[in-house]
Amino acid sequence: MYEVKSKRALNPTTKMLVVTAPDIAKVCRPGQFVVVRVNETGERIPLTIADSDTAKGLITLVFQEVGKSTKLLGSLGVGARILDVVGPLGKPTDAERKYGTVVVIGGGCGTAICYPVAKAFKAAGNYLITINGARSADLLIFRKEMEAISDEMYETTDDGTCGIHGFVTTVLGDLIQKGRKIDLVFAVGPVPMMKFVSKTTEPPKIPTVVSLNSLMVDATGMCGACRVTVGGQMRFTCVDGPDFDGHLVDYNELMGRLNAYREQETVADTKWSDAHGGKK
């Protein structure tokens, strides 16, 4: 079970693994995630399911190598086995219905995560606008996949090396400015990006859904590590989310909580790098 069937580097720090998980592939829906534990000493890592193939019993995971655990996962070769894959967890995104015009915004690795959701919006008959953003050209991922399903696609880079020079919010702001009718915005990416997307859509009152990446341990509603304040209420990302109303999320608190283990993450990462020839 949980064999790595194929592997691809999407950019220098982002990997894509296609993994055998037939029972999960059978029932997972866009927006849901899995928890993986690579080996006996491994952490439980929550990862959104980027794609699935029911017939072949496969799920696709896309992740950025940011620390020891994701580097360990990224080091697995084709044929290797992941010890545990649990899921599908979280509530699916409410994407399988018609809103009208939907803007799907992916930042960095978030683009892969919002791909199945975008696909579902499209399949439900929505007019799909996608905005794919990254720091620079070589970091843009899922460009072909997004292009294939978008009615309209924009790409942005912070340094202007590809597409529009600017942020995803530059494009989003323009669309709003031009008076385009937008019925829903769905955004996945770094917390500051989701925060500014929500700030952009708040004055024109465009419903905005964000998919949060809180720290988790059990990811089944038991530990509360993923708690987030939404509209003044404590919610658990793992069972109440991962999708929430973007206008109600306390992003600053979320960013703080994501940094809770920064010190320990550095310790683990340094140990990993030392053992792997200084490759950070």
Next chain:
Amino acid sequence: MAEAKQRKPPTKKIPMREQDPAKRRRNFDEVALGYSEKEALAEATKCLQCRNPKCITGCPVEVPIKEFIDLIRQKDYMGAAAKIKETNSLPAICGRVCPQETQCEQPCTYGVRNEPIAIGRLERFVADYAREHGEPIPDVPSKNGKRVAIVGSGPAGLTCAGDLIKLGYAVTIFEAFHKPGGVLIYGIPEFRLPKKIVESEVEFLEKIGVEIKFDYVIGKIKMIRDLLEKDSYDAVFIGTGAGAPVFMKIPGESLITVFSANEFLTRVNLMKAYKFPEYDTPVRIGKRVAVIGGGNVAMDAARTSLRLGANEVHIVYRRSRDEMPARHEEVVHAEEEGVQFDFLVNPVEVLGDDKGNVIGMACVKMELGEPDESGRRRPVVIPDSKFVMDVDMVIVAIGTASNPIVPTSTPGLELTQWGYITIDEKTGMTSIPGVFAGGDIVTGSATVISAMGAGKRAARGIHEYLANRL
């Protein structure tokens, strides 16, 4: 009354050796060391072997106490272990974590005049003896052709599985985590219940035929009804256990060094964060830790904090010592190790710096007023008593609410107003025919042994239900 004068003075239980508090407060090795054979024999010899034993009436899983103690007296320790396992699948665990003082030992006839017979310690002795000396696998009846699915491998699920296997059912347990045991693995710390003991009790169940599927979250990957309708199990038992952690709903609870006891203990126990960075899961530990709550979980979190290196650990409880729900033994152990108790204190706000770290906890002092619906005197705030405790980490151990995954994914499953599953008290059956439930998902946070009792009741209920359908 004349003969009373000739009686010896009241006796005490043979004491059980323990690790020295000064040493154990910094390690995760087991605190209680168990009886030697000599000690066990001496304790068992005191048993009166009553014609009408009362002890068994106090045992939720009906262990034949008189009989197993008699086998100890005959030095047939393996026989004693087999005798216990006739009704209790987890004796090495019960011998360690059951509150015997309010169960089997409470009605002990010998205990009327003396300290009761140390039934728990004897149970632990024989279970450990059997494990260490390679206990034989008992014969199980041939399969009756019926299959039962059990959701959750905690004390309720394991007990239900053990009883059903012994009745000839094929049993599959679906466990959400990567390891079996539920609260026995993620909740109760190593120093109170070594994980290898849990593993070996579970292995025994696997040897007699229980199948366990890991990483399987029922309600997500498969629904309860799927188990009956698509996978054609004949009955289902839901033992999913304690759910979402309850917070106090005071400002500052989202600070990064505020933890639920569930998170803190799961990181340390299940994910072995105390061995970081050998294990990848980290845990934070403060220099001065406040643990809010007065139950066994609070004691576990406090004692774990000490072992992770906290200089000072406080139990903060809004009532007084007498109202604490924790077992007396746990409280004593915590005190011996240096945990400080702040009674009649209630937190009102956790204070943090701009990075989200806890820098203090504002509290008010309480006094006890009239009894409330639980029968305990209600704590009332003393006016103008606010003060700030100097702490840098807070663990909230005030209980759990129902986990929503199974209830919300199972249409037709009747729930209480708090989201727990409603059952028929006699059979354990829920509002869905063929679906049974027991343990914390029915009662809310309770004890290991009450969950085991519920697992046993449901096994009986399932057996009756399926026998009637043959």
